[in-house]
Amino acid sequence: MADAYLVGAGQSDYGSFPNESYRSLFRAAYEDAAESAGGLEPGDVDEAYVGTLGVGGRQLGLPGPAVTEHVGLRGVPCTRVENACAASGYAIRSAVMAVKSGMADLVLAGGFEVMTDASSEATRYWLGVSGETEWERMAGTTFSGVYAQMADAYLREHGAARESLSRVAVKNHANGAKNPHAHLGFPCTLEDAESAPVVADPLTLYHCCPTTDGAAAVLVASEEAAASFDRRVRVAGVGASTDRVGLFQRDTYTSIPASRRAATAAYRMAGVDPTDLDFAEVHDCFAIAELLAYEDLGLCERGGAVGMIDSGATEIDGRLPVNTSGGLKSKGHPIGATGAGQAVEAFEQLTGDAGDRQLSAPQRGLTHNVGGSGGAAVVHVFETEDADPPAAADGGTSA
Amino acid sequence: MADAYLVGAGQSDYGSFPNESYRSLFRAAYEDAAESAGGLEPGDVDEAYVGTLGVGGRQLGLPGPAVTEHVGLRGVPCTRVENACAASGYAIRSAVMAVKSGMADLVLAGGFEVMTDASSEATRYWLGVSGETEWERMAGTTFSGVYAQMADAYLREHGAARESLSRVAVKNHANGAKNPHAHLGFPCTLEDAESAPVVADPLTLYHCCPTTDGAAAVLVASEEAAASFDRRVRVAGVGASTDRVGLFQRDTYTSIPASRRAATAAYRMAGVDPTDLDFAEVHDCFAIAELLAYEDLGLCERGGAVGMIDSGATEIDGRLPVNTSGGLKSKGHPIGATGAGQAVEAFEQLTGDAGDRQLSAPQRGLTHNVGGSGGAAVVHVFETEDADPPAAADGGTSA
Numbered sequence: 001m002a003d004a005y006l007v008g009a010g011q012s013d014y015g016s017f018p019n020e021s022y023r024s025l026f027r028a029a030y031e032d033a034a035e036s037a038g039g040l041e042p043g044d045v046d047e048a049y050v051g052t053l054g055v056g057g058r059q060l061g062l063p064g065p066a067v068t069e070h071v072g073l074r075g076v077p078c079t080r081v082e083n084a085c086a087a088s089g090y091a092i093r094s095a096v097m098a099v100k101s102g103m104a105d106l107v108l109a110g111g112f113e114v115m116t117d118a119s120s121e122a123t124r125y126w127l128g129v130s131g132e133t134e135w136e137r138m139a140g141t142t143f144s145g146v147y148a149q150m151a152d153a154y155l156r157e158h159g160a161a162r163e164s165l166s167r168v169a170v171k172n173h174a175n176g177a178k179n180p181h182a183h184l185g186f187p188c189t190l191e192d193a194e195s196a197p198v199v200a201d202p203l204t205l206y207h208c209c210p211t212t213d214g215a216a217a218v219l220v221a222s223e224e225a226a227a228s229f230d231r232r233v234r235v236a237g238v239g240a241s242t243d244r245v246g247l248f249q250r251d252t253y254t255s256i257p258a259s260r261r262a263a264t265a266a267y268r269m270a271g272v273d274p275t276d277l278d279f280a281e282v283h284d285c286f287a288i289a290e291l292l293a294y295e296d297l298g299l300c301e302r303g304g305a306v307g308m309i310d311s312g313a314t315e316i317d318g319r320l321p322v323n324t325s326g327g328l329k330s331k332g333h334p335i336g337a338t339g340a341g342q343a344v345e346a347f348e349q350l351t352g353d354a355g356d357r358q359l360s361a362p363q364r365g366l367t368h369n370v371g372g373s374g375g376a377a378v379v380h381v382f383e384t385e386d387a388d389p390p391a392a393a394d395g396g397t398s399a
Numbered sequence: 400m401a402d403a404y405l406v407g408a409g410q411s412d413y414g415s416f417p418n419e420s421y422r423s424l425f426r427a428a429y430e431d432a433a434e435s436a437g438g439l440e441p442g443d444v445d446e447a448y449v450g451t452l453g454v455g456g457r458q459l460g461l462p463g464p465a466v467t468e469h470v471g472l473r474g475v476p477c478t479r480v481e482n483a484c485a486a487s488g489y490a491i492r493s494a495v496m497a498v499k500s501g502m503a504d505l506v507l508a509g510g511f512e513v514m515t516d517a518s519s520e521a522t523r524y525w526l527g528v529s530g531e532t533e534w535e536r537m538a539g540t541t542f543s544g545v546y547a548q549m550a551d552a553y554l555r556e557h558g559a560a561r562e563s564l565s566r567v568a569v570k571n572h573a574n575g576a577k578n579p580h581a582h583l584g585f586p587c588t589l590e591d592a593e594s595a596p597v598v599a600d601p602l603t604l605y606h607c608c609p610t611t612d613g614a615a616a617v618l619v620a621s622e623e624a625a626a627s628f629d630r631r632v633r634v635a636g637v638g639a640s641t642d643r644v645g646l647f648q649r650d651t652y653t654s655i656p657a658s659r660r661a662a663t664a665a666y667r668m669a670g671v672d673p674t675d676l677d678f679a680e681v682h683d684c685f686a687i688a689e690l691l692a693y694e695d696l697g698l699c700e701r702g703g704a705v706g707m708i709d710s711g712a713t714e715i716d717g718r719l720p721v722n723t724s725g726g727l728k729s730k731g732h733p734i735g736a737t738g739a740g741q742a743v744e745a746f747e748q749l750t751g752d753a754g755d756r757q758l759s760a761p762q763r764g765l766t767h768n769v770g771g772s773g774g775a776a777v778v779h780v781f782e783t784e785d786a787d788p789p790a791a792a793d794g795g796t797s798a
Contacts, residue, residue, distance in 0.1 A: 001501040053460055060459075061452055061483035061529030062774040065641035075660055077639035078775070079489050082479045084460035090478050094493060101499035102400045103637070130460030238502070240476035242464035261474055375461040376477070 004099040006382065007106075007221045007229035008037025009347035011340075014183040014214035014332035016116040022058070022215070026050075026067040026112045029215035029337070033110070036347075037219050038230050045219070047104035048078040049094045051087025051111030052336030055126040056118045067112065076108075082336075084130035085285060087111050088216065089339025089369030089378035093238050095220040105225040110217025111336035123211055130372035132246030144208055144286070146247050146373045148200035151288035153253035155202060160306045162202050165287035166193035167309045169206040169329055172284060175316055176326020178356035183212045183332030207287040212332030216341035233350045236364070237272065237381035239265025245375035256289075256374035259296035263368070266379040267298075272390040274298040277320060277381075278362035279349060281342040283370040284327040293368055294322070297379070316357065324349065324357045339369035339378065346382045363387040403498040405781065406505075406620045406628035407436025408746035410739075413582040413613035413731035415515040421457065421614075425449075425466040425511045428614035428736070432509070432743075435752075436618050437629050444618070446503035447477040448493045450486025450510030451735030454525040455517045466511065475507075481735075483529035484684060486510050487615065488738025488768030488777035492637050494619040504624040509616025510735035522610055529771035531645030543607055543685070545646050545772045547599035550687035552652035554601060559705045561601050564686035565592035566708045568605040568728055571683060574715055575725020577755035582611045582731030606686040611731030615740035632749045635763070636671065636780035638664025644774035655688075655773035658695035662767070665778040666697075671789040673697040676719060676780075677761035678748060680741040682769040683726040692767055693721070696778070715756065723748065723756045738768035738777065745781045762786040 010032025012025045034040040050064035059066050064080035081091040088111030095109035118126060128137035131146055151165065170190055176182040193206035226232045241261035244250055250257070267273055274297060282297065284290035291305035299320060300308045308314055314322035325331045325345035328338060346365045348354040364383040371377065409431025411424045433439040449463035458465050463479035480490040487510030494508035517525060527536035530545055550564065569589055575581040592605035625631045640660035643649055649656070666672055673696060681696065683689035690704035698719060699707045707713055713721035724730045724744035727737060745764045747753040763782040770776065 057528070059528070059532045059644075060525075061481070062644045062771050064482065065770075065774045066531075066644045068641060069643050074642060075640050075657070077492075077661075077777075078482075078641045079493060080481045082460070082481055083463065083477075093476075094478060094496075097493075097496050097500040097502055100501060101496040103496055103499060126459075129456070129458070132465075133458045241474050242467060242477045243473060244468050245458075245461050245465045258474070262476075371464075372461050375464045378476075 002100050003223045004096045004235040005221050005226035006218050006233040006235065006343065006347050007226050007231065008033045008219035009344040010036050011181055011216035011344050012214050013181050014212050014334060017213045018117065020213065022112050022114045023067055023070040025114065025213060025215040026110065027071050029110055029217040030071040033217040033219055042072065045073055045076055045106050045108050047098050048073060048076055048108040049081050049091035050078060051081045051091040051339065052113055053082060053084055053087060053126065053130065055113050055115045055335060056122065083376040084371035085335050086339055086369045086371030086376045086378050087336045090240065092218060092220065092340060092343055092380060093240055093378055096235050096238050099220055099222045105222045107220045108217060109220055110215065110340045112215035113334035113336040114213045115211040115334060116213050135248060136246050142200065144200040144203060147286035147288055148203045149247065150253050150292065151202050154288055154291065157254050158303050158306060163190065163194065164291065164306045164309050165207050166190050168284060168287040168290045169193040171315050172323050172327040172329040175324050175357060176330025179326045179331055182326045182330050183210055184330045185326065203286055209285050209328040209333040212334040214332060214334035214337045216337040216344050218340055218343045218347065231351045232385055233347050233382050234385060235380060236383045237266035237270025239263060239269065240378040242376045243374055245372055247373045256292055256296050256370060256377060258374050258377035259293060259368060259370060262377040262379040263297045266381050270381040272364065272381060276364055276390040277366050278364050279321045279324060279359055280366040280368065281325060281345050282322055282368040284323060284329050285333055289370065290322065297366065297368055321359060324354065324359065342367035342369060343380065350382060350384050401499050402622045403495045403634040404620050404625035405617050405632040405634065405742065405746050406625050406630065407432045407618035408743040409435050410580055410615035410743050411613050412580050413611050413733060416612045417516065419612065421511050421513045422466055422469040424513065424612060424614040425509065426470050428509055428616040429470040432616040432618055441471065444472055444475055444505050444507050446497050447472060447475055447507040448480050448490035449477060450480045450490040450738065451512055452481060452483055452486060452525065452529065454512050454514045454734060455521065482775040483770035484734050485738055485768045485770030485775045485777050486735045489639065491617060491619065491739060491742055491779065492639055492777055495634050495637050498619055498621045504621045506619045507616060508619055509614065509739045511614035512733035512735040513612045514610040514733060515612050534647060535645050541599065543599040543602060546685035546687055547602045548646065549652050549691065550601050553687055553690065556653050557702050557705060562589065562593065563690065563705045563708050564606050565589050567683060567686035567689045568592040570714050571722050571726040571728040574723050574756060575729025578725045578730055581725045581729050582609055583729045584725065602685055608684050608727040608732040611733040613731060613733035613736045615736040615743050617739055617742045617746065630750045631784055632746050632781050633784060634779060635782045636665035636669025638662060638668065639777040641775045642773055644771055646772045655691055655695050655769060655776060657773050657776035658692060658767060658769060661776040661778040662696045665780050669780040671763065671780060675763055675789040676765050677763050678720045678723060678758055679765040679767065680724060680744050681721055681767040683722060683728050684732055688769065689721065696765065696767055720758055723753065723758065741766035741768060742779065749781060749783050
């Protein structure tokens with residue numbers, strides 16, 4: 001199977017931008033990605049995948065062509081991909097397939113969302129559409145409520161304290177404070193997180209990501225096309241899985257099985273195991289989601305997430321830094337952009353371009369993007385071209 | 400580049416089904432496809448692409464996983480694809496890429512839409528979202544209005560009579576009357592079409608497709624996987640293109656440039672030209688769209704579409720039958736299902752399974768699926784395994 005590479009990655013600022021449109025935000029991401037790739041000529045990009053949930057409903061049909069045309073890619077085949085909050089993670093996966101199929105050499109994969117101009121009621125509706133419609137959204141369950149049920153179940157099952165959730169917020173805000181693109185790019189204390197208003201018990205405001213405007217994009221190239229770019233990050237592994245959309249329909253509230261299956265597939269394809277990772281960007285839409293991710297991605301044993309966050313192992317100077325970007329919590333969560341934004345962080349870390357957040361010569365990182373409360377998940381393993389052979393090399397059989 | 404094959408295809412009935420849900424309709428299509436493939440075992444399908452616009456908004460997030468889980472594919476990676484009315488045409492294209500990438504062996508590609516439970520106002524909104532938002536939908540332009548502008552411009556440019564539009568309706572209803580799955584499966588006369596109420600001048604009711612509930616699905620297999628199925632239809636060519644989403648933003652009202660580019664790419668990949676086709680399913684959301692398709696797909700010269708329809712060349716017993724299924728006009732247009740439904744017709748024609756509509760041993764057919772008023776288009780060329788070498792064989796260089 002032919003290799004695929006990231007050769008450029010970029011994003012808009014994440015935040016609240018009443019004077020920007022979805023088109024202008026996507027353009028900012030595209031231009032940043034093109035610049036990071038050393039510039040693009042007309043005709044270089046021959047395929048595009050664009051992720052968006054369509055919050056607010058402004059361009060629910062053909063939003064992909066609407067933004068690719070706006071950045072000068074009129075005529076380029078463009079597919080809008082939607083898997084709720086995992087939209088652009090799946091867009092990158094489709095781009096990787098397009099390259100591996102031999103039908104495209106350089107593919108744009110990205111996403112966007114404009115959320116801050118919606119009313120609270122509209123935002124609840126739009127976040128709710130990623131849950132199950134009849135028995136979650138229409139029954140009145142909010143998205144925070146769904147994750148609160150997971151948090152409550154997890155804390156009870158493991159006899160853990162809410163403080164561990166707050167430590168996720170403190171860590172991610174500390175990282176986000178070093179990210180010039182972050183929406184909430186300021187530090188917070190344990191006291192801030194603990195004493196913040198409760199959104200959905202046990203989750204306080206600091207255990208919830210913000211609603212954010214933003215866009216992100218990466219350029220995925222075939223091996224041949226990648227050779228003409230200065231910077232290349234290999235897409236070593238890709239894995240995806242789905243599940244029942246409603247949390248109430250699943251067997252467990254304290255794990256996201258789709259994440260588990262997606263990670264297994266990605267590790268197998270990359271021929272690595274979690275001990276081979278130097279960092280991870282995980283889907284922390286709510287603080288509990290980061291703890292579940294540690295376990296579902298195999299970064300620790302089941303029940304080990306509390307010890308992992310409490311020990312500082314996932315801090316930026318820890319054993320396995322998680323969410324150096326600030327994560328969804330501090331960097332922000334413009335739904336359709338989030339998966340691509342995670343890949344931007346991976347690209348920057350692996351090319352030494354992460355500024356104040358730069359890790360010391362990382363060779364391999366993972367991104368983990370979840371749709372809804374786990375109805376879909378997608379995991380990528382990215383590595384430098386000269387990455388050390390993985391500890392658990394087994395030939396890297398394909399997923 | 401590895402070959403891809405259709406090994407099964409199926410659909411629900413198309414119509415108005417107040418007692419069905421999007422899940423039950425998709426299940427009907429999936430089960431029909433599985434049965435046409437000789438049955439599937441659990442685990443056979445390892446990837447899915449589901450197209451839907453989301454009319455009515457019931458499950459705007461994760462509708463793909465919601466329906467694949469419902470048919471027993473829980474856990475299978477599923478990507479929701481949306482390119483307005485071209486959603487499932489693009490879903491099939493993604494499935495072909497997945498197979499050619501080597502990352503999947505058997506892929507489900509389909510789509511669905513439930514439209515008839517929406518109010519007239521809601522339907523106008525949902526069809527409008529496939530146009531440009533700010534200067535078309537919000538300015539009050541309806542989707543019929545957009546195509547009426549194209550019809551008006553075309554009739555003026557070529558000095559043609561509205562009667563030619565009506566002949567499209569008569570032909571497609573004649574075909575649809577032979578299709579047990581058709582929504583409007585009855586014949587109509589030229590007088591019916593001409594005297595029907597005007598929807599948007601010059602388009603009468605019979606020049607417009609209905610709003611329809613329905614689902615359709617195909618199974619796309621790698622060469623290796625296809626070998627274990629009884630029936631195989633080769634995906635010889637795939638082409639796609641996009642354009643500015645708003646009609647008013649384009650240079651021409653009398654051609655859909657995205658269709659033209661998509662067809663060129665599909666013919667090139669298949670190594671064929673339009674004279675090698677035995678039939679075509681084209682996107683006749685409005686009668687004018689079928690005439691534009693004749694020209695954009697190269698089935699005739701520019702301006703030749705009127706002569707082509709008037710001469711009967713595209714009737715079921717004509718030189719090049721078009722829309723033997725009844726087309727969007729008579730079979731119906733459940734938006735997300737339409738592209739896959741076209742491929743179902745191609746599969747049935749090429750495997751001799753088209754019942755009363757069966758053509759005499761066709762070897763090669765085309766499907767043409769348009770999103771919005773031409774913001775996206777996708778074209779497939781399907782052929783039997785023993786298709787004659789194309790007249791214009793040029794080695795079939797890849798798109």
